[in-house]
Amino acid sequence: MLSHEEGIRVVTRGLILLGIITLVEVAIALVGNGHVIHGLYLPKLIMYPVMIGFSLYKAYFIVYEFMHMKYEVPGLAKSVLLPTLLLVWGIIAFFQEGGSWRQRREQIIEKNKENVAAPKPTGWNNVPEDTKSML
Amino acid sequence: MASVDTHVGHEVQQENWGGGVEPFKASYGKLMMWYFLVSDAFTFAGFLIAYGTLRFSSMTWPLPDFVFAKIPFYSGEAPLIFVTFMTFVLIISSVTMVRAVQEGHHGNKKGVVFWMLLTILGGLTFLGCQAWEWTTLIKGENVSVTRNPFGRHTDDGVYLDASGNETAEIFKAGDSYLIHGHDHHGQVEFDFRKYKVTSGPDAGKVSQLEFGPKAFGALFFFITGFHGFHVFSGVVFLFVIMLNAASGLYHRRGNHYEMIEKIGLYWHFVDLVWVFVFLVFYLL
Numbered sequence: 001m002l003s004h005e006e007g008i009r010v011v012t013r014g015l016i017l018l019g020i021i022t023l024v025e026v027a028i029a030l031v032g033n034g035h036v037i038h039g040l041y042l043p044k045l046i047m048y049p050v051m052i053g054f055s056l057y058k059a060y061f062i063v064y065e066f067m068h069m070k071y072e073v074p075g076l077a078k079s080v081l082l083p084t085l086l087l088v089w090g091i092i093a094f095f096q097e098g099g100s101w102r103q104r105r106e107q108i109i110e111k112n113k114e115n116v117a118a119p120k121p122t123g124w125n126n127v128p129e130d131t132k133s134m135l
Numbered sequence: 136m137a138s139v140d141t142h143v144g145h146e147v148q149q150e151n152w153g154g155g156v157e158p159f160k161a162s163y164g165k166l167m168m169w170y171f172l173v174s175d176a177f178t179f180a181g182f183l184i185a186y187g188t189l190r191f192s193s194m195t196w197p198l199p200d201f202v203f204a205k206i207p208f209y210s211g212e213a214p215l216i217f218v219t220f221m222t223f224v225l226i227i228s229s230v231t232m233v234r235a236v237q238e239g240h241h242g243n244k245k246g247v248v249f250w251m252l253l254t255i256l257g258g259l260t261f262l263g264c265q266a267w268e269w270t271t272l273i274k275g276e277n278v279s280v281t282r283n284p285f286g287r288h289t290d291d292g293v294y295l296d297a298s299g300n301e302t303a304e305i306f307k308a309g310d311s312y313l314i315h316g317h318d319h320h321g322q323v324e325f326d327f328r329k330y331k332v333t334s335g336p337d338a339g340k341v342s343q344l345e346f347g348p349k350a351f352g353a354l355f356f357f358i359t360g361f362h363g364f365h366v367f368s369g370v371v372f373l374f375v376i377m378l379n380a381a382s383g384l385y386h387r388r389g390n391h392y393e394m395i396e397k398i399g400l401y402w403h404f405v406d407l408v409w410v411f412v413f414l415v416f417y418l419l
Contacts, residue, residue: 007237015230019223026219029418033200035214048419055414059407066233066403068396076159080169087180094184098191105194113336 014065018058025054162390168397172404175365179408182361183415186354193348197285199417201311205271218417221264222409228257229406236399239392244380247395251377254402258370265363269356277316277323278352284314284325286347291334295341301331308335314344355416362412365405372398 002010028051032042064070069077159166190196200214207217231253238246272278278285287309294304306312316323327343376398379385385392 002237004237004241008234011230011233011237014233015226018226022219022222022226025414025418026215029200029215033198033214035200051414051418055410058410062229062403062407062410066229066406067400072161073159076161076166076169079159080173083173084176084180087177087184090180090184091187094188095191098188101188101192102194105192109194 010065014061017061021054021058025051162393164397165393165400168400172400175404176408179358179361179411182354182358183411186358186415189348189350189354193350195287195289195347197283197347197351198287198311199419201313202272202276202285203268203417205275207267215417217264217268218413221261221268222413224257224261224264225406225409228254228261229403231257232399232402236392236396239380239385239395242386242391244383244386247385247392248377248381251373251380251395255370255373255377258366258373258402261366262363262370265359265366269359272355276313277325278355280353280356281349283347283349283351284316285311285351286314286345287311290332290337292330292332292342295329295331299329299341305333306330312344314346358412358416362405362408365408369398369402369405373402 027036028042028047030036031040032044032047034041063081069080157163161169203218204212204214205217206213231250235247235250235254238250276284288306288311289308291307292305293301294306296302314325314327316325318324327345329341329343332338332340332342376394380392380395385394388394
């Protein structure tokens with residue numbers, strides 16, 4: 001068990017760490033979207049992994065320090081954290097699905113724009129006389 | 136199985152079958168709180184994954200720093216500032232919660248009550264902020280569960296005035312717009328401004344602003360509402376447990392104020408979910 005002073009120090013360190021990371025995340029979002037320097041945009045390919053990485057670190061810190069997981073029996077930690085890895089599968093599967101839906105929507109819009117000559121009318125005009133009587 | 140434990144061996148087996156041994160050295164209440172949080176994490180993950188899927192499947196999506204740009208007492212644009220403040224409120228309330236648990240481990244009843252009170256104030260502040268955010272979106276900008284007046288242009292263009300002439304107001308593809316609504320005999324009337332496309336294959340076409348993807352409003356209100364409900368229930372539980380602590384109940388139990396630890400787990404989980412809601416809705 002931590003002493004009183006050690007406890008306060010851990011907590012202050014945690015607060016400053018989480019605070020700074022949050023500010024950096026927001027700064028990246030604002031700078032990257034042109035709000036700080038007008039017209040300056042950062043590529044999403046850099047912004048997104050950095051922001052996601054920071055949030056994952058915040059999650060690790062909250063679970064391991066604030067929720068005390070670091071000091072628990074390893075089996076408890078595994079029984080809680082390993083099931084959440086299933087969500088990785090869910091994320092990959094569903095985001096791929098969403099992308100595929102968008103692709104199909106784009107395809108529909110493309111096709112709607114195409115100019116196609118009106119096809120020769122078919123229907124009963126072309127049905128041979130003898131089959132008409134069979135219908 | 137008995138062969139793995141060497142010197143303890145047979146006695147360990149008897150002890151475990153006799154009961155009274157805590158699995159993972161954690162009390163029943165603490166263990167079950169963890170497993171409840173796992174289930175809740177899956178529920179929130181389901182919502183957030185649905186958000187991602189629908190967002191990726193949409194042709195356009197409102198830009199978060201355009202939609203969430205209002206702060207109290209200021210009429211200009213302050214993108215993401217208010218929601219960053221809300222994030223700090225929850226982080227600070229998590230820190231005060233850790234302090235309350237620490238005071239409980241030292242048996243300091245007054246310390247526990249003090250730090251829990253601060254945590255509750257943090258939670259109430261967050262709820263107040265969320266209420267302000269919702270009010271601004273619903274009343275000020277007319278977002279609802281079925282209507283989303285925030286959109287993004289897909290072509291460059293120029294707005295037309297009432298008589299169909301080009302104004303000086305131009306926009307580029309990717310720029311965001313808000314369809315303003317005003318009250319007209321109790322109903323909301325929207326200003327679907329006309330514009331002319333100035334580039335791309337549709338150049339010259341005259342068109343009107345359209346509502347943005349419908350799912351935006353529904354997803355925003357359901358996910359932040361579900362999270363806000365967790366904050367609210369957390370505040371209620373914190374309040375009850377704070378009163379119990381003040382009455383000396385946990386001192387009498389002699390378990391180092393474990394109840395504070397358990398509700399602390401729930402509160403940190405609420406903060407953790409917000410980290411991801413914040414990331415997904417406002418940053419990405």
